[in-house]
Amino acid sequence: MTETAIRSRDNPIFKRLKKLAESSRARREARMTLLDGEHLLAAYLAAGGTPHTLVRAESCDAARLAAVADCRQAKTVVVPDALFAELAPVATPTGVLAEAAWLTPQAPVDLALVVVLEDIQDPGNLGAMLRTAAAAGATLAVLSKGCHDAWSPKALRGGQGAQFVLPMQLAADPGSWLRDFSGTSVALAPEAAHDLYTLDYTGPTALVVGNEGAGLSAATLAAATTRARIPMPGRVESLNASAALAVAVFEALRQRGVRR
Amino acid sequence: MTETAIRSRDNPIFKRLKKLAESSRARREARMTLLDGEHLLAAYLAAGGTPHTLVRAESCDAARLAAVADCRQAKTVVVPDALFAELAPVATPTGVLAEAAWLTPQAPVDLALVVVLEDIQDPGNLGAMLRTAAAAGATLAVLSKGCHDAWSPKALRGGQGAQFVLPMQLAADPGSWLRDFSGTSVALAPEAAHDLYTLDYTGPTALVVGNEGAGLSAATLAAATTRARIPMPGRVESLNASAALAVAVFEALRQRGVRR
Structure with missing residues (x-):
């Protein structure tokens, strides 16, 4: 050398x-x-x-x-x-x-489990969310144009290698991606009528999470097939976007009986 | 004024x-x-x-x-x-x-749901974990001496108000706290034999999470009544500590049928 x-x-x-x-x-x-x-x-x-x-x-x-x-x-x-x-x-x-x-990992042929991230602006949050998706064996991450750069040094640090193994679609329009998706898309929203645990994630599923402060845009909410809220009995009314994604993704795995 | x-x-x-x-x-x-x-x-x-x-x-x-x-x-x-x-x-x-x-909120009289945090060093992570615990209505957070200061401006920013409503025991010794706890304590550890979803959280429960890099100390692992791993089918072998806590805490709520 x-x-x-x-x-x-x-x-x-x-x-x-x-x-x-x-x-x-x-x-x-x-x-x-x-x-x-x-x-x-x-x-x-x-x-x-x-x-x-x-x-x-x-x-x-x-x-x-x-x-x-x-x-x-x-x-x-x-x-x-x-x-x-x-x-x-x-x-x-x-x-x-x-x-x-940049690497462009191949999508696994598994049952679709997609995370759609809209305007996640904190690099640490974005990295943690990609890490969660990669650990869960998600088949694709769709990132809106307003997301922090997934390949920035800080996002890579948060992702701990997730970017190297998780297929990503960057600079996407979440609304049009969701309209083209043939599976069930579930938008996480605090005001949703359905509770996360009453929905079925055993078919092809996309989980949709929005910006840390503003949540999901009206256009993206409208394009998802359903909305769900995470029940929160405590005196704080919201979760960090990355924590919310982890709860939803692992509930999908639990329902699918994934035990690796 | x-x-x-x-x-x-x-x-x-x-x-x-x-x-x-x-x-x-x-x-x-x-x-x-x-x-x-x-x-x-x-x-x-x-x-x-x-x-x-x-x-x-x-x-x-x-x-x-x-x-x-x-x-x-x-x-x-x-x-x-x-x-x-x-x-x-x-x-x-x-x-x-x-x-x-500092505020010292009263512990709710609910069924115990305690989070025990050992040596969480990143203020954003610690804040997010307290926020998750507060949103879930946890009854207590036990923080080891090696945790970042829960009342630092950065931890407060990550907590979004969690510190004002969540009872906390600061500078604790997790091992001795766990030995005094009469409920089930579950240490999250990647090498554990039990999978998270096979355990029962419907009784008084403490969930134990360790440092971002090093995980839990041997002493704390030994003091917990059981260990669990979160099944991860993907090509990345670990979750952010804050994501892992969220998955475990909300699995406990799901089992308890909490639907608020």
Whole structure:
């Protein structure tokens, strides 16, 4: 493994990496992102991905990178810690980054279990929701245009590798997607007449969750075949969007008798 | 409502507020915190709390504070925007803060449903977990010493008012609490033999969730009466701690037939 040292902000590779760190547009145009840390890199490799460039902070031991298997073909660049910090999404950088292409995992042939996410704006929330969907074996995540970028470094951190294994349809129009869906679509809404547990999720199902504050738009609510609320007996009247999605997705699995 | 203008960082009120913003020890010793924004302030008032001091950023219209009911007795201070920003927990401050005493809500007399949280370190996660417990009508949250401060401005933001209505036992030792608990305690652990849905939560129940990365300590696992895993058929092997808690808590409610 040969390493290239980058010394300056004017280096073209550094400029390219910095754009990927900061701009969702740059990520979208290149269909690339930056993976932060060995854990995400290992998940990417496990999912069959091949990183394009590995980035090591100068103070980070080269052996740490070498320990991650199968990366020998990737080009490695070493950057001074101050420059590395400009690329890393967290205050205490791990010292290891990878420039990597988006993966497009195949949809499982299982019975459809789709999550439709409208305008989820917090990267941590979005990442957690994708992680929940991936853990549940969801067949697809449909993300509206107003969602935070699913491939941003912060969303990747929240997703813990979910983006590498979960088929996603990005920048979608939830209303038209729901109108084309032939299964049952259930919009989670606090004012719904049905309670979550009275509905049947054993057929092809899409679960629809809206923005953290505003909930679902009228257009999306109208396009879903039914609405459900999660019964909340407590003195706080709503759940975090990510918690609500988890409750609904795992109720669907429970009804399907999934026991893995 | 008369207002006092603060002009300097040396003002004793400002110094006191700044300590509450920054130090969990200061909050613990005074049993006070800072509430950020009208939403939290309204939730605090609705729960029966009386704020001690209201803080308004100079650029924030005084009418916004006046619109929050029943605050006329509280002292109001006005601070320059630059000083206000030092007190606010978010990058884009709301312009309204309240210095407020911790509330100690009474435990409902309902059938016990306790959440035991060990070393939850992310304030957003902790807040979301308290919000889930409050929405579910949990009777108590037991927080280990290693948990993030439940009364920090960031945890309050994630909790959306949960801290005002949910009885909490702070800085607890989960192992000894569990040994004293006479109901069933279920530790969520990925390697558990039982699947979540095969257990009975219709009696007094404590649900036990561990640290985001490390999970539960051996001592806490040993103190719980049983262990359960959430079946995950997907290609990602774990849920966010907050999502896992939501799935378990709402499974307990479902079994109890709670339909409010």
